[in-house]
Amino acid sequence: MKLQLLKKGAEAYLYLDEWFGLKVVKKVRVVKSYRVGLLDEQLRKFRTAHEAKLLSSAKSFGVPTPVVFDVDVCKFTIVMEFIEGLLLKKLLPEVSDSERIRLCRLVGRNIGLLHSNGIFHGDLTTSNMIVQRDKIYFIDFGLGGFSKEIEYFGVDLHLLLRVLESSHHEIAEECFSAIVDGYSSVFDKADLVLKKVKEIRMRGRYVVERRAARRR
Amino acid sequence: MLILGIECTAHTFGCGVASSDGEILANVNSEYIPDKGGIHPREAARHHANVAPSILKSALSKAGVEIEAVNGIAISLGPGLGPCLRTGATVARALAAYFEKPLIPVNHCVAHIEIAKLICDAEDPLVVYVSGGNTIIAAYAGGRYRVFGETLDIALGNCLDVFARRAGLPHPGGPYIEKLAREGERFIPLPYVVKGQDVSFSGLLTAALKKLDEGERLEDLCYSLQEVAFSMVCEVAERAIAHTMKKELLLTGGVAANRRLQEMLKAVAEEHGATFGVVPHEYARDNGAMIAWTGVLAMKHGITIPLEESFIKPRWRLDAVDVPWVGESEVAAIEEGS
Numbered sequence: 001m002k003l004q005l006l007k008k009g010a011e012a013y014l015y016l017d018e019w020f021g022l023k024v025v026k027k028v029r030v031v032k033s034y035r036v037g038l039l040d041e042q043l044r045k046f047r048t049a050h051e052a053k054l055l056s057s058a059k060s061f062g063v064p065t066p067v068v069f070d071v072d073v074c075k076f077t078i079v080m081e082f083i084e085g086l087l088l089k090k091l092l093p094e095v096s097d098s099e100r101i102r103l104c105r106l107v108g109r110n111i112g113l114l115h116s117n118g119i120f121h122g123d124l125t126t127s128n129m130i131v132q133r134d135k136i137y138f139i140d141f142g143l144g145g146f147s148k149e150i151e152y153f154g155v156d157l158h159l160l161l162r163v164l165e166s167s168h169h170e171i172a173e174e175c176f177s178a179i180v181d182g183y184s185s186v187f188d189k190a191d192l193v194l195k196k197v198k199e200i201r202m203r204g205r206y207v208v209e210r211r212a213a214r215r216r
Numbered sequence: 217m218l219i220l221g222i223e224c225t226a227h228t229f230g231c232g233v234a235s236s237d238g239e240i241l242a243n244v245n246s247e248y249i250p251d252k253g254g255i256h257p258r259e260a261a262r263h264h265a266n267v268a269p270s271i272l273k274s275a276l277s278k279a280g281v282e283i284e285a286v287n288g289i290a291i292s293l294g295p296g297l298g299p300c301l302r303t304g305a306t307v308a309r310a311l312a313a314y315f316e317k318p319l320i321p322v323n324h325c326v327a328h329i330e331i332a333k334l335i336c337d338a339e340d341p342l343v344v345y346v347s348g349g350n351t352i353i354a355a356y357a358g359g360r361y362r363v364f365g366e367t368l369d370i371a372l373g374n375c376l377d378v379f380a381r382r383a384g385l386p387h388p389g390g391p392y393i394e395k396l397a398r399e400g401e402r403f404i405p406l407p408y409v410v411k412g413q414d415v416s417f418s419g420l421l422t423a424a425l426k427k428l429d430e431g432e433r434l435e436d437l438c439y440s441l442q443e444v445a446f447s448m449v450c451e452v453a454e455r456a457i458a459h460t461m462k463k464e465l466l467l468t469g470g471v472a473a474n475r476r477l478q479e480m481l482k483a484v485a486e487e488h489g490a491t492f493g494v495v496p497h498e499y500a501r502d503n504g505a506m507i508a509w510t511g512v513l514a515m516k517h518g519i520t521i522p523l524e525e526s527f528i529k530p531r532w533r534l535d536a537v538d539v540p541w542v543g544e545s546e547v548a549a550i551e552e553g554s
Binding site for chain 2: 124
């Protein structure tokens with residue numbers, strides 16, 4: 001079967017391929033001509049190896065992720081299960097209010113499971129979540145890592161909040177609060193992380209709330 | 217319609233005159249350059265107060281208009297340094313009160329984007345705005361410019377400036393770093409920090425300064441610092457363009473003058489089938505013309521502010537400003553269709 005380009009992402013090309021009769025996605029991290037060679041190779045190698053580890057690990061904690069079939073660090077390639085479904089980014093503005101709440105709770109639950117098991121995702125955007133019936137698959141762990149630090153968890157949630165605000169601004173608030181619901185239901189340190197999210201927000205430049213917080 | 221714009225958020229005091237058909241009649245700016253160290257807000261404000269009358273006069277004479285003939289005074293109320301903003305706002309309020317002109321509040325970051333679009337003839341671009349005070353990747357969505365990536369701590373230009381200063385290079389350090397970087401031979405690994413859509417330069421700066429103290433060759437360090445810092449900006453820009461699928465990429469801000477950064481972002485744009493444009497330095501740096509032009513756009517939509525409410529906003533975020541003038545043609549098309 002000829003490789004079929006599925007998606008040209010920011011850092012990798014995704015191809016539809018066959019692997020011993022299975023429909024798979026081949027993710028190849030491509031050379032970035034603008035980066036100096038050494039840095040480019042370092043980043044691509046590290047992220048490929050890391051992503052494969054994280055995908056498998058997340059799955060073992062009950063977070064739906066594609067099954068990893070093969071990893072070739074020297075070719076910056078991961079072969080993984082093809083997930084049928086729709087991107088959350090596309091689905092979120094289209095579904096009914098109650099369905100939206102359900103999806104967001106599920107997203108929150110997934111994130112909570114990752115965090116309570118010491119994994120952060122590093123790039124939690126609605127383009128990295130695929131909805132398949134009653135499951136939401138998380139993909140693209142290239143910027144993720146293993147850590148117990150609240151900081152990383154806070155950055156995860158903060159990023160997702162920012163994405164909601166920039167891409168789904170009309171529904172951002174209700175979505176985030178449903179995500180927090182789901183998140184808190186499985187992660188006992190949720191309060192600490194949410195406090196961190198506020199703190200990270202304050203770190204941003206030109207945050208109006210920051211002055212008020214200082215005065216207090 | 218003619219609008220006089222006044223820029224005064226940080227090191228530059230500038231006056232510009234723009235007309236409603238997008239003509240820039242004048243753009244006169246004066247930059248405060250510290251004798252040593254970085255920008256001291258009080259000293260910068262003092263500089264602004266000193267040069268204000270002559271810059272204003274020169275801009276008006278260049279435009280060939282009397283102040284009585286302008287239809288409004290646009291002022292950058294933020295974001296920026298308090299003392300500088302207050303000085304500029306005082307000038308603008310005085311002119312507005314004395315000559316009985318409406319005062320138009322302009323957000324400095326919005327102005328950078330609007331002038332970039334005007335000068336580069338772009339319609340709906342993804343804008344990479346990198347300067348001494350800002351590092352923002354923004355694009356239009358739903359009535360506002362949304363931030364698709366920004367620095368979590370210091371700005372890119374700030375990182376370069378501080379490094380340059382510690383290395384004994386003159387202010388502003390960017391051009392000197394760029395020149396030295398061309399003679400760099402060895403890549404020194406430095407921390408590369410991308411957190412999702414955002415970047416962070418403070419750890420990179422600390423690491424680079426440490427290497428400097430350890431006696432690494434300055435050319436190699438400048439080269440490595442540029443490569444790592446710019447690669448971070450390019451990566452988040454690439455994420456943003458892949459996510460928003462915009463077809464134009466514009467580079468603006470003081471650091472836009474850097475050839476290496478231009479070359480890298482051009483590659484990003486090409487990779488994603490987008491056109492690439494660099495805003496000429498005159499309009500990429502802080503300048504009065506961008507405030508005037510954004511003032512024109514705002515004035516057309518009746519956006520003015522009463523003097524007694526014209527407070528400065530040092531932390532005024534880009535994505536807190538409604539920009540009703542963007543996407544007008546779309547709205548019109550929808551209305552026609554219905």
